[in-house]
Amino acid sequence: MSAPTLPLDSTAPITQEKSGPAIVFEEVTLAFGENEVLRGVSFQLARGETKALFGVAGSGKSLILKLVMGLIRPDSGRILALGEDVTQMKEDDLFKLRGKIGMVFQESALFDSMTVRENVAYRLMEEHGIYDEDIDHRVREALRFVELEHTLDLDPAELSGGMRRRVAIARALITQPELLLYDSPTGGLDPVTSNTIVELIVKQRDVYHTSALMVTHRLQDAFTMATHQFNQQTNRMEPLPSGKHCDVPMSFLILRDGKVIFDGDLPELATTQDEYIKEYIS
């Protein structure tokens, strides 16, 4: 893809300075009827870290993101998001917390009845009530970040799948959240468009150091993220020299049968002796 510009405010707070992990899962269980989806899931996401979450279909990956957001409640266990216990919070308090978290949904979940401009401005409009010059400026910045400024007045139905995904990213980024959750951001997209999305995520990661939890089916996306870095000078995602690690911590978490079977970085993943994981990543 062509190099995206970097229009977002570079003076934005970098979240890694804040103390404590961005996400903590402690023995979280969740079942739907007799189907136990999560069975004692525990892991942490450090501030500024990006974690890729893998697992076969139906292993509960997307549910983990919804649990972080407090969109669903676990049956037991504790979940801390940005230091706050979402399992104990009331819905009204959760709305405040969600203001600090951005989420990109699997199928974009753009509002059909609104234009791209209104979708991206949604959160700011909810806070300020009217669409003023400042909001317009920030909407254009966010859309420029995903290279879709020209789609401002289009309806979501007029966009391609990849464009919808990029608008969803712009909508999640506009308030510069402290934590980003991506639910299969490249799912169902062609390799070229997937690469565009991965580059945007890497750009967000390396420029703003925002903590991120990314659910994905595509191993190559996570490997690309672990082996590439965004170069602000050239405005492109570039491969890291052999043996050099990414400046921003990048880790992997694999779920199997409702349990975490791997939580570590790329070298640990590459040298794992677990047969299932070896087969999974081969």
Next chain:
Amino acid sequence: MELISPTDLAKEKIQNVQDYVLFCGQAIANLFRKPLYFADMVRQADSIGVGSLPIVVLTGFFTGAVLAVQASNTLERFGSITLVGQLVSLSMVRELGPVLTSLMVAGRNSSGMASELGSMVVTEQIDAMRALGTDPMKKLVTPRVASTVFMLFFLTIISDLLGLTGGLVIAKVLLKLDARQYWFNAWQTLVFQDVFMGLIKPVLFGFIIATVGCFFGMNARGGTQGVGRATTQAVVVASVLILFMDLLITRFLMITLAIN
């Protein structure tokens, strides 16, 4: 097909009723909590009220007309054809205006709300709204409930008037009655209790239409098939509830207002 035990079925139905009651309570309580989405209320009022106007006008007019045709047949046997205005007036204002308008609006809007909200649920737009810090109950449900109640009240008045006009056309053209006599009879026969009964019903029915439509929409599950199911259920349940509540409220008001 999986068989469900009668106990589980009963529990499920009771659970649904409980959820619906809580849903209604929340929709009402949100009217007194900030933020109040006034712009959304106006948009919904336009969509529900102005959008339903053609169907309400046609329903009201033809109901009044057919009522006059049917009544004239019977009244003529007793030599009381001049009372047709009275009969159309009482029937429209007390009963047919509110009920038929509500059923028409239910068919159009309960299904619309259920399908719109249901689609939003299955495409994760409701989750996205919550994730973006907005309470969907406040943003989507309460404006629809308030707008439907408000607009159905006025739609019923329009329907009543059009029904009387339909009766007038029949009285004048087919029955060769004097128009002034028709209006005089229609007007004079109405008392406060009749008008009160006719205008309290749309308030209740409007609430039923919106809450049932939104409830089934917000609880839609299972993709597009689930949305279709929610839409059908919303219309059926809203229509049956309207007719059932009509019976209850009519009997209740007849006793409390001492209407003969």
